[in-house]
Amino acid sequence: MTEAATARAPGGAQAVRRALDVLHCFHDNGPDLSASDLARRLELSVSTAHRLARTLLGAGFLEQDPRTSRYRLGPSVTELGRLSYHQRGLHLAAPELADLAERTGATTDLALRSGPHAVIVAGGSVTPKVGLRRPLHSTALGKVLLAWARPGEGGPDSLPPLPAFTDRTIVEPAALRAELARVRADEYALNDGESAYGVRTLAVPVLDGAGHARFALAVRATPSVITPERTDWLLTQARSCARALEVLLLSPAERRPPAR
Amino acid sequence: MTEAATARAPGGAQAVRRALDVLHCFHDNGPDLSASDLARRLELSVSTAHRLARTLLGAGFLEQDPRTSRYRLGPSVTELGRLSYHQRGLHLAAPELADLAERTGATTDLALRSGPHAVIVAGGSVTPKVGLRRPLHSTALGKVLLAWARPGEGGPDSLPPLPAFTDRTIVEPAALRAELARVRADEYALNDGESAYGVRTLAVPVLDGAGHARFALAVRATPSVITPERTDWLLTQARSCARALEVLLLSPAERRPPAR
Incomplete structure (x- = not known):
């Protein structure tokens, strides 16, 4: 216009x-x-x-x-940001994330989706230098937010061209779609040096009752901490934290029904 | 219109x-x-x-x-709020405020001015229940932000009618102007049950190089903790913290010149 x-x-x-x-x-x-x-x-x-x-x-x-x-x-x-931070209950997430970080020896992050970005809103690895926004396609947080997108948020086809950050970054839309199918099947996302070399991240969703990711929870460390042998144990820890965050961050009406 | x-x-x-x-x-x-x-x-x-x-x-x-x-x-x-929180350096204030709280046995708050409100942006007494906004005229934080108002922020005459929260609240504009003159002379503000009975608060400014309050720092407790005998000691602690926050939150060009 x-x-x-x-x-x-x-x-x-x-x-x-x-x-x-x-x-x-x-x-x-x-x-x-x-x-x-x-x-x-x-x-x-x-x-x-x-x-x-x-x-x-x-x-x-x-x-x-x-x-x-x-x-x-x-x-x-600043004021509306503080209000929205508290209205979303994000001040309640910090102790859970700190506890998960201590148990796993990894950095822990909580992100929500804002348009084409994963925005880290709580957790340990946020500094003004690195910024708070992350691309969706090259991060475990973003893959989770794409794989369980809320209505109206747009899937992988809604993204602009996918830039490469390392030679491992997924840049082909078809490859990203296949990756998201794997994420949904395995119920977690992996970022293995796709944003930066030497950093490995596991992420799981904080799901609402409709099965959409309201937040993504990540455990981030070097490949020597996040080894294939430790992956199942780390995922158990992360999912336990995600379940606690469902209770802390979502109202009873928004939550998933109790597990059988 | x-x-x-x-x-x-x-x-x-x-x-x-x-x-x-x-x-x-x-x-x-x-x-x-x-x-x-x-x-x-x-x-x-x-x-x-x-x-x-x-x-x-x-x-x-x-x-x-x-x-x-x-x-x-x-x-x-949420995203812009996190960005502005970090751009203002407010994530750096938390350890200083926690340390001051531990040393004094009081709750500590940091506020900035947003229009006619003091907005608590860091510190220990923020819960979603009580809200993050405070009236200027009935709080020590607000008196500090009024007494050293930045250009364009408006002084006491810019405020709407002053509601009473207790029988101690200052509701007369002339009385508020006299109170602010005292605040400037003594270099601190006191709220002695003017917002709520049984709560006493001392506040000091975080001043910039032009002599304006960029933030207000409060120490809040019951009158049994903030006694007249302890006031000078508490103010020394609060001013030391405010001086640290000047360094953490203001750029070198914005700060006051070094003390002689």
Whole structure:
């Protein structure tokens, strides 16, 4: 849609989408951006980027560095993020993940799906340096979220072209579909050096009553910790944690029926 | 502005503001809301509320319960919230706050200002039940954020009428202005049963180089822990923690110059 068409969009829906896109810009482009940066990233005129940024600034969704005039995510984002984190019960997950990490000697992560990404929302391996988003196709977390996708989330065919991170990354859509069939059959996903060499990850779903993955739980370590001999034991530990997280993170009405 | 005027607002700024207002609705009105709830809270037509909600849903800022069609904050909010939490360095604050709590035997909180609220973003007393927002006028955290307000944040005269939570709550604007003058002079704020009986809180600012409070740090306990005799010692502990948080949360260029 051209800029001229924006004003004609019913109820300003296009302007709302663009404003939300401005917020997402701060993912991959560092913590502070100028109006020109935003315009370039979103292919908008600088004046449109300015106008969107001023509106977001006025509502506290952006803040501005008075020295540089560059924008950062604002206090409303932090505030709503804390609210949503607590409303999802994610503060309850940390002790379970810490316990699993201690028992297994591995790093543990919990992720949810946000569009085409697995987003790590709790756990031990999150640092601002590595970022919180992970590609779906090259991670065990992402394979789980794809294999048990919720309605409307989109399957493997909805993904953009699959970039390679190592020579083990699955980059062919047909190969990814076959891999997801294996994940569903085995009830776990493996990432064996597909994101980075020397890192092996097992992931299992936190399933809701409709059989969809609401979260993915990963156990990540070097191949010397996650050996083929230890895989069954590690999966038992991870599934036990996933079952506890079902109880902590899902309401009774959302959960799976009790096991027979 | 009437609904009919919305389409004429330049670049859909009114629609953007309304969409952001929809997100803030989830603060005080429970975790899930119907389109009618949103329309009522925001004084919009149900069709406008529907349209805003669908746009937010499409961008992952809301999600919808398939059983009830009610809306909740979506994964993009959780994701951007985690990003902003890490970009602000707030994950670095937890060990400092835990250490201060252990040394003082009190609960410790860190808050930032979001519009007319103090929002607790790290610390020990946050539970989903009590909420993360606090009024400015009846809390030590809020008094600190008002006393050293950043440019554009608004002083005590910008606040709506001040509700009483106990018979100690400051409800007169003139009394609040006098209290803030005392806070600036003494370099700390006290909340002595003004939010709830039997709770006493001391708060100090985390100041930037321009002398504005970027965060407020509180030590909260019963009056038997926060006695007049212990106040100076507690303030020394809190200020030491605040100084550490200046280093952890502010960039070198944002910090105060070194003490002589």
